[in-house]
Amino acid sequence: MNVIGKVTVLPRLPQAVARLEELAYNLYWSWTPRAQELYSELDPVIWERFQRNPVRTLLEVPAERMAEVAADPAYLERYRAVLADFDAYMGLTDTWASRNAASLQQGGVAYFSMEYAFHECLPIYSGGLGVLAGDHCKSASDLGLPFTAVGMLFRQGYFTQLFNKDGWQQERYDELDLTTLPIRPARTASGDEARVSVRVAGRDVALRVWQLQVGRIRVLLLDSDVPENSEDDRKLTARLYGGNQELRIQQYLLLGIGGVRALRALNVPASVYHMNEGHAAFMALERIRERVAAGLDFRAATEAVASATLFTTHTPVPAGNDAYAYDLTDRYLGEWAAQLSTTRDELYELARQEQFWDNRWVPSFSMSVFALRMSRAANGVSELHGEVSRGLWNFLYPGAEQDEVPIGHVTNGAHNLTFLAQPFRDLYSTVLPQDWTERLEDKAMWQAIREIPDAELARTQHTLKTEMISFVRSRLKEQLERNGASASDVAAAEQVLSPDALTIGFARRFATYKRATLLFRDKARLSRIVNNPERPVQFVFAGKAHPADNPGKAFIQEIYRVSQEPEFQGKIVILENYDMNVARHLVQGVDVWMNNPRRPLEASGTSGMKASFNGAPNFSVLDGWWREGYDGKNGWPIGDEREYADLNVQDDADSFSLYRTLEEQIVPLYYRRDAQGQNHGWLDTVRQAIITVNPEFSMQRQVIDYTRNYYLTLNTRHDEVEADGAQLARNLGGWKAWIRQQWPHTSLQASAQLPASVQPGEQVTVAAQVNPAGIADGELRVEAVLKRGETLSRVPLESRGQGRYEASIPLEDSGLYSIGVRMMPTKEGLGNEFELGLIKWA
Numbered sequence: 001m002n003v004i005g006k007v008t009v010l011p012r013l014p015q016a017v018a019r020l021e022e023l024a025y026n027l028y029w030s031w032t033p034r035a036q037e038l039y040s041e042l043d044p045v046i047w048e049r050f051q052r053n054p055v056r057t058l059l060e061v062p063a064e065r066m067a068e069v070a071a072d073p074a075y076l077e078r079y080r081a082v083l084a085d086f087d088a089y090m091g092l093t094d095t096w097a098s099r100n101a102a103s104l105q106q107g108g109v110a111y112f113s114m115e116y117a118f119h120e121c122l123p124i125y126s127g128g129l130g131v132l133a134g135d136h137c138k139s140a141s142d143l144g145l146p147f148t149a150v151g152m153l154f155r156q157g158y159f160t161q162l163f164n165k166d167g168w169q170q171e172r173y174d175e176l177d178l179t180t181l182p183i184r185p186a187r188t189a190s191g192d193e194a195r196v197s198v199r200v201a202g203r204d205v206a207l208r209v210w211q212l213q214v215g216r217i218r219v220l221l222l223d224s225d226v227p228e229n230s231e232d233d234r235k236l237t238a239r240l241y242g243g244n245q246e247l248r249i250q251q252y253l254l255l256g257i258g259g260v261r262a263l264r265a266l267n268v269p270a271s272v273y274h275m276n277e278g279h280a281a282f283m284a285l286e287r288i289r290e291r292v293a294a295g296l297d298f299r300a301a302t303e304a305v306a307s308a309t310l311f312t313t314h315t316p317v318p319a320g321n322d323a324y325a326y327d328l329t330d331r332y333l334g335e336w337a338a339q340l341s342t343t344r345d346e347l348y349e350l351a352r353q354e355q356f357w358d359n360r361w362v363p364s365f366s367m368s369v370f371a372l373r374m375s376r377a378a379n380g381v382s383e384l385h386g387e388v389s390r391g392l393w394n395f396l397y398p399g400a401e402q403d404e405v406p407i408g409h410v411t412n413g414a415h416n417l418t419f420l421a422q423p424f425r426d427l428y429s430t431v432l433p434q435d436w437t438e439r440l441e442d443k444a445m446w447q448a449i450r451e452i453p454d455a456e457l458a459r460t461q462h463t464l465k466t467e468m469i470s471f472v473r474s475r476l477k478e479q480l481e482r483n484g485a486s487a488s489d490v491a492a493a494e495q496v497l498s499p500d501a502l503t504i505g506f507a508r509r510f511a512t513y514k515r516a517t518l519l520f521r522d523k524a525r526l527s528r529i530v531n532n533p534e535r536p537v538q539f540v541f542a543g544k545a546h547p548a549d550n551p552g553k554a555f556i557q558e559i560y561r562v563s564q565e566p567e568f569q570g571k572i573v574i575l576e577n578y579d580m581n582v583a584r585h586l587v588q589g590v591d592v593w594m595n596n597p598r599r600p601l602e603a604s605g606t607s608g609m610k611a612s613f614n615g616a617p618n619f620s621v622l623d624g625w626w627r628e629g630y631d632g633k634n635g636w637p638i639g640d641e642r643e644y645a646d647l648n649v650q651d652d653a654d655s656f657s658l659y660r661t662l663e664e665q666i667v668p669l670y671y672r673r674d675a676q677g678q679n680h681g682w683l684d685t686v687r688q689a690i691i692t693v694n695p696e697f698s699m700q701r702q703v704i705d706y707t708r709n710y711y712l713t714l715n716t717r718h719d720e721v722e723a724d725g726a727q728l729a730r731n732l733g734g735w736k737a738w739i740r741q742q743w744p745h746t747s748l749q750a751s752a753q754l755p756a757s758v759q760p761g762e763q764v765t766v767a768a769q770v771n772p773a774g775i776a777d778g779e780l781r782v783e784a785v786l787k788r789g790e791t792l793s794r795v796p797l798e799s800r801g802q803g804r805y806e807a808s809i810p811l812e813d814s815g816l817y818s819i820g821v822r823m824m825p826t827k828e829g830l831g832n833e834f835e836l837g838l839i840k841w842a
């Protein structure tokens, strides 16, 4: 059959429970276990079989069962309670944003990301980046921000991971049945299904726009699988991170350009644009095109667009930073220079990064460079990652010190409620104020967790660990049965792991820098730890490798093989198909969360936060968030705070530290009992993890940081730049072009009268002679730069006329000073003084 359209017809629900349909289409349920229970109770088997998807469950559950619950007073009471909470949530007007971000109400934030993890039934994510984006949306809803997200609807998702008999990862691609997902076609004001189209290498690709309701905010998802497209184009949005560079760049065009068009088609106001990773950078092309079509020149349009844009970079690993050779770029961006009224050279210059490819240096079009140039604010995702990113992109700002590179940081968080087990929510509710879920970032509030008695805390953890273990057992059984294992092996799966043993979780993408097999560097020592009869330790692993990442798959296989060895059997296990569901079970059920990436490549990491939300302390390399989160009492570090030149030495040092901390600290503390038979010392660490990690690494804190540090300033800047027909954008665009043209003709000489030694407080005179090449006095900043150890200070030299500049500089502290003089163009209205990347040193 030639299908021209599909439509979902939900069964007519009994009146008493009619709103189950409305609730099913709002992902509010994804962080509300009580809401999920309303559906799982209808039929637990159906619920589990269809990835805990409420829409699908409503489609599958027979009418008789619906009639039954509609007549069940206990069910109806739970139903009413959930809906009352839902209505209160949706109707709340006194939100954080209404009190703290009122200026955003006129416009709002448009957030673009290639992947989103909201829930396992919508598998349009691969890992941490997606979880972060999904969580960001959820907290934007919680805080009441005017916010719309844009992404892609990948019909085959990322992939389902299966292990074969040898523990080798297999990928299975299942076609999602969109009609059973909690999404609906987005409709324009006139009621039509929204459609946009993007020109890709000479073809017009049509996109359907779906919408996903996430609490109070909306996510628009683009889908090229529509009848008007060719067979090949229908597959463009089939898979996340599938295919080659050609496919990727086409997907990026659809996301960036199609995404902006979708916002326009649906009349979504936006004054701030947030690029989550460089994948989204092409949004700038479309926004510049719009402005050029409305009469601005290319440079002014670029200023206007960049001034309202934030770029978040997520990884220092090259595989995460796409760059294209110019011939490939020409195929896909060939038509754009003309549309933007500029030249190919000028456009490509904005994304240029030299690459050492095939033994020679060639220019490339880098998505990250383009994103940096197309934004006036940029950030990394932890303090250390901010620093690493400033180093990585220093070359775009020649003459700037690494610390001056205009990239800041907002440390990642995670959406507490999405990952918090219901029993913990209940337990926390006994000591926290009634509105605790609305002020998760409030550190003082969390102190009350100390009042939770040992016994209750221990009981809750034990219950959740037992649940997690039974989940692991049933998953392993499925896997063994599928692979044709013997009946005795299948039966053995019923016995793996003990709820009384110290249980350590390790789950993440199997990118090699995450060093999933570090634990196995000394297997004899590991065996002694695991097999200690009085104080046993067990490990649960999970994680996907990218389909093309054979070294990552080899890691999985190595863990799988270790898990089959007699001395580790049932004590080290690896689970298939790490997804949101597996993640929730693990972070809620393990005692300790372990992470040992090769510092400083982790950027942030977030899974450890989720574990500590649920009372599992972290045991991790001091990289990313843990470098900030570790306070000496809420978990344990692995290795030292340093980098290594020799990776083998680093692996040895870190694994040595790992074993030793396990043997000498973690295991003894876990098994120590006081006179009451309680492990009070351990539970204090647990409480400390809950108290410190929940507020500081809540997604709520993260989105508040983004709003305060970036969204509000960009929003103000947007207003300034757009005022009077974008006058400031025109001025800046023209001025920058003139400065760039004059800059090569400027010159700078400097001198300093420096005695051999100076007493603290004495002054030295620094002077410079400038040829400004026509650049006005006030538009040059000539300055002395003083470096003493790690501290850098900048002292402006004053103009004395005729290109002469001078200053007397007091040297307050003792020490060795290095003094230099440099100049840079400056102007009122610049986003920051380094954005031109023009700095000249004497």
Ligand SMILES: *Cc1c(COP(=O)(O)O)cnc(C)c1O
Binding pocket: 126, 127, 128, 129, 131, 507, 508, 509, 578, 579, 580, 583, 584, 604, 605, 606, 607, 608, 610
């Ligand atoms: C949280 C999460 C991640 C990211 O965890 P990291 O600590 O960054 O490795 C990846 N996948 C899933 C399913 C998650 O829930």
